[in-house]
Amino acid sequence: MNAPLDRGANVVATAARHADDVDRKGRFPIEAFQALKDARLLSLQIPIEFGGGGASLADVAELCTSLGQHCASTAMVFAMHQIKVSSLIAHGRGSAWHESFMRRVADEQLLLGSATTEGGVGGNMRNSICAFERDGATFRIAKEGALISYGAYSDAILVTARRSTDAPPSDQLMAVLEKSQYRLDRTGGWDALGMRGTCSEGFTFSGEAPVEQIFTHDFAEIASESMLATAHLLWSAVWYGVASDALSRAQSFVRKDARRHPNGPAPGALRLAEATAKLQLMRSNIVEGLKRFAKAQKNEDDLNSMSFAVAMNNIKIGSSQLSIEIINHALLIAGIAGYKNDTPFSVGRHMRDALSAQVMISNDRIFTNLSTMLLAQRIDQRLGD
């Protein structure tokens, strides 16, 4: 056990206690986030010099997995917050405003949200319609039809827009706006199949702030150097938690069954064996991805390379597909006891939460992007580096 996970144990227990209520009511996991703040885990990844925990992405991923085993909504909000933090760390350094904001995230345990999508761009976050409208030392922004997970509960939101009113849609920048600097007008609710506590409602986002709050790095760099990897890796870590808990429930079912019927394995036992191979694949995929990212962070060309982008996208595809397959196996193993919502073997919430994996950044969109990249990038035929 390492230190962040020790501190996380209480948080995980709190998240577990309220998970059903969060899911049933589709409400934000307030208790778990208070516990995360109390344990100073929202700044887990922020370097120690800025008052944070200085933890690696692997440690953050481990906590995402632990949370995912009990409350996928808490785990996913925590993951999405950490993705924003990773951009702040990677691209805010050297900017006085962003460095002091990083310190405030740690001191005040601020929860960071994200407004990167917009109505009219078809879900493609690498295109913006809205623009940063500069007026002297300040800018204004108005983004319509933005789906902002836990937007109403965020303390600050990182928002993308075109560089200026005359910039093309793909020439984007990102800025940090604090709660006092923006206004959210709700345009859509979040009564969803799963991940119900993420409260990913639609909003019109409008705000005004000093221009120094705009990141100096292009959003294209932020997207490819920090967001792409941390999003796919941390989301995958959450789904691994969801899938591994479902399979662990199925294993309890098989063990119980085996004690009652000692004469040879029940059919469920074979399914369990098959599903553990899938779980192992999923785990290796994520662990290898974390290593690949750690290596690429030391080499900017590698971080911006197509092979890295292909690898990170494939991790998301692989873990989103495998999580659903694994949970479906858990359901087949436990049968009706798994299908019902009130048994120790229930996997209904797991399945509903995991189904989000293939639509949060649609797998079909990722396949489309990958198919373009694979017109250039060669297939890697080696086992080693």
Add this chain to the structure above:
Amino acid sequence: MLDTIRRLVDEQGRLAVAAEAIGDNADLYATGLTSFAAVQLMLALEETFDVEFPDRMLNRRSFSSIASIAGCLHELKEAA
């Protein structure tokens, strides 16, 4: 070579402005080059100049300006 690159940028780049008006060192991404269009441009460059871009050149920097594209092509032509 630069004229040919400009012609291909016009055909494949889907930019808001004509390549003629873009300086050799100007940032193509700032004029609207997307990663998708960059791949299309790369395929056209490979076809026209009879080269293949190796994996090590498949990064954002290689296609960031007309000069950097020319640099890659020079390097590939010399190696050939």
